[in-house]
Amino acid sequence: MKTIYILWLRQIKRYLRSKSRIFGALGQPILFLIALGYGLGPVFQKAGEGNYLQFLAPGIIGMSIIFTSVFSGIELIWDRQFGFLKETMVAPVSRFNIMLGRTIGGATVATFQGIIVFLISLIAGFRPTNFFLIFPAILVMFLIALLFTAIGTAIATQLEDMQGFQLIVNFLIMPVFFLSGAIFPLNNESPKVLVTIARFNPLSYGIDAMRSFLINTSHFGMLLNISVLLSTALFFILLGSYLFSKIEA
């Protein structure tokens, strides 16, 4: 337990100390909120779909979470290349606990980031329907963060260095975000192909769960959302720790 705690604490401290990372990661979501939220808002409204900013904000929160959490997972490569990982690997603690501590730490950091983007979206004009449902929404953020930190860690165990980094951004994070229903609705009028792809994307369920808490609309239903999130997160944590236990420094 103490091992998990100290690894978690380390992630938090590193996050709080790198101000450039906190602010740097906010640029993109703000841009999306303004350009898409305000830019496409009138068109969305005319199409009879309601307020686009209301619809978009949970999607953008989801985006900031997956970026931050995949990067937290990928940070493992830095720890490996810059030696710190060896310090944990020669210690008499189980690999599973190391992986778990890191993952929970990374997920906590990504959840913070999600909350910050949530606050920014409030300034932009986003209004949750029920103030008290913000708390379960934060839990959903944490689940999304857990899932994608575990995915990031699993990928990081397979990479030697950061060469593959751009590949991950372009072929994992971007598609997962754009093909998730974060920026467009998954309803009967949407192209079937897109809806089908989104159905196989765990982020779709995360964003849908946030929407049902924050703006009281849901495509998949809460039960399905939470079960998909929980089971995929569990799967990738187990996969990640298996792969992590196999790496040799």
Add this chain to the structure above:
Amino acid sequence: MNIIQVKNLTKKFDDFTAVDNISFEVKKGEIFAFLGPNGAGKSTTIKMLTTLLRQDSGEIMLNDHNTLLDSDAVRCSFGIVFQDPSLDDELTAYENMEFHGILYDLPKKIRRERIAELLKFVELSDRKNSLVKEFSGGMKRRLEIARGLLHHPKVLFLDEPTIGLDPQTRNHMWNYLQELNKKEGTTIFLTTHYMEEADRIAKRIVIIDHGKIVAAGTSQELKNQTQTNSLEDAFLALTGKTIREESGSGIDNLRSMRKMWGKK
């Protein structure tokens, strides 16, 4: 009494045999130097000794524990100062120590006492709350040594510990380590490319080349064996004068990436 016993150790990477059926032992309480040119198999051997890598065949006993079967007991028995820094730059000196103490499950009171004592010893007490990234190379090394000793290991591995250190720091460090060796009986297992250092510090020396042990004995024995006057000449006589190459890593690329992401 042997603190480390290595028997018929072999490690292959694909077709390349990095460590080829080596056997040696280190006696309890001795200062032992493990020398060899780049790519000779030193680092691979150390990784196997410290449970970071699994051997293909052979057996290692460290403090009477088998490295494969009882790795946690082995891990509690040694401390290590790696060739490359392994501190967390974004944490303070104290936090790095605290992190180590918790990983090794030291009770709070003992942990606090020892951290204070060790930081004082390596003369970093007044900088304990500074971030490690503000430290010079020598200060980082001293901190790593302090950290490696925090859990009172029976064996301390030092993998090229004096690289990039000025003579003052080097001298201070070896004085301390020799004193520790005398007072606590801590076995010291070191690698270095500075032959005069090995000559001065080590009681016994093993030289490895191309994955095989080419010589073992005291510095004097090695000189006698090769009919040379210095350990450096003995080393060259045993391992030849060809310059060795080691495969590079992506670390240089990473350094530039890291800068790009706003970390120093």
